[in-house]
Amino acid sequence: MAVVYRSWKALTQNAILTRSVSNSLRLYSQKPPAPVVPLVNVEVDDKSGVAVVTLNRPPVNSLNTPLLTELGAAIKNLEDNKSRGMILTSSSDTVFSAGLDILEMYNTPKDQLSAFWTTLQSTWLSLYRSSFPTVAAINGHSPAGGCLLALSCEYRVMVGPKFSIGLNETQLGIVAPPWFVICMRDVIGHRQTELALTTGRLFSAPEALKIGLIDSMVSNKAEAMAEAQKFITQFAKIPPLARKLTKESVRGEGIRYMEDNMIDDLQIFMDLVTQPKIQKGLEMYLATLKKK
Numbered sequence: 001m002a003v004v005y006r007s008w009k010a011l012t013q014n015a016i017l018t019r020s021v022s023n024s025l026r027l028y029s030q031k032p033p034a035p036v037v038p039l040v041n042v043e044v045d046d047k048s049g050v051a052v053v054t055l056n057r058p059p060v061n062s063l064n065t066p067l068l069t070e071l072g073a074a075i076k077n078l079e080d081n082k083s084r085g086m087i088l089t090s091s092s093d094t095v096f097s098a099g100l101d102i103l104e105m106y107n108t109p110k111d112q113l114s115a116f117w118t119t120l121q122s123t124w125l126s127l128y129r130s131s132f133p134t135v136a137a138i139n140g141h142s143p144a145g146g147c148l149l150a151l152s153c154e155y156r157v158m159v160g161p162k163f164s165i166g167l168n169e170t171q172l173g174i175v176a177p178p179w180f181v182i183c184m185r186d187v188i189g190h191r192q193t194e195l196a197l198t199t200g201r202l203f204s205a206p207e208a209l210k211i212g213l214i215d216s217m218v219s220n221k222a223e224a225m226a227e228a229q230k231f232i233t234q235f236a237k238i239p240p241l242a243r244k245l246t247k248e249s250v251r252g253e254g255i256r257y258m259e260d261n262m263i264d265d266l267q268i269f270m271d272l273v274t275q276p277k278i279q280k281g282l283e284m285y286l287a288t289l290k291k292k
């Protein structure tokens with residue numbers, strides 16, 4: 001018997017009703033469904049038209065398929081509504097994003113693994129090539145996939161000095177794909193990228209500022225949001241089409257890489273991540289995270 005429970009009161013009434021109708025009908029004890037909490041909040045400022053997109057997957061905003069799907073949908077919606085700009089931030093006080101959800105890559109059936117990676121690819125592409133200006137207001141740690149999101153925006157303002165940022169994949173025994181490399185190289189240059197990626201280094205905010213991995217360091221989230229707004233405001237007088245085409249031209253290598261290599265990139269990811277050695281490495285890394 002399908003019963004939709006609107007409230008506990010309705011549940012009680014239903015129970016009485018059910019018993020009185022027939023003793024042979026069994027009432028299944030069922031908890032009311034948990035409220036659906038969005039993993040990504042979008043708030044558009046009436047005055048400036050700038051959207052604040054807040055990652056909201058406690059405790060660490062690790063990027064799983066549902067979060068990436070919601071982020072991709074939010075970006076599409078902003079495109080459709082000709083947004084003036086987007087500030088990407090986090091609802092956590094200490095973590096911007098812990099990067100890809102390792103549980104999505106550990107011991108995962110192949111169809112789910114494939115859906116996870118293709119969602120990451122398409123959400124990344126829509127962020128990286130968005131027609132509107134984008135700023136990452138990095139209000140906490142931002143390792144690996146978290147750093148990728150920040151690098152894909154046009155400007156990075158980070159709360160410091162205590163949080164860290166970087167692409168630490170090699171430390172986990174995995175390899176940052178070429179589009180991660182392109183993103184980092186475009187921001188900090190070839191030499192610093194080689195050093196950062198081969199060591200899998202995480203930079204403190206002051207260190208990140210020194211090598212240009214972030215554009216600015218501030219002392220709290222309010223300051224980060226103010227600076228992000230200021231960055232976007234400077235585009236108010238720039239014709240949007242000229243801006244969009246210029247951005248696409250500057251980011252052409254990364255955009256073309258993804259458009260031309262989506263399937264190969266997926267295949268390489270699947271082949272690499274499903275290797276027993278890599279799975280063992282992820283298992284051990286998860287264990288160290290849990291032990292902390």
Ligand SMILES: CCCCCCCC/C=C\CC(=O)SCCNC(=O)CCNC(=O)[C@H](O)C(C)(C)COP(=O)(O)OP(=O)(O)OC[C@H]1O[C@@H](n2cnc3c(N)ncnc32)[C@H](O)[C@@H]1OP(=O)(O)O
Binds near residue numbers: 094095175177268292
């Ligand atoms: C050519 C194709 C090749 C493709 C190869 C694959 C390429 C993969 C590319 C990207 C890789 C990634 O993004 S992997 C993710 C890497 N991320 C990290 O290394 C960060 C790990 N996390 C941390 O360092 C810390 O959690 C933190 C500094 C971000 C925050 O610290 P804090 O003390 O606040 O929180 P906890 O450490 O106690 O964590 C709380 C809780 O969350 C779990 N957790 C943390 N990070 C992740 C994660 N990335 N995925 C899944 N789960 C994570 C942690 O285990 C704790 O869980 P419990 O509460 O259950 O103990």
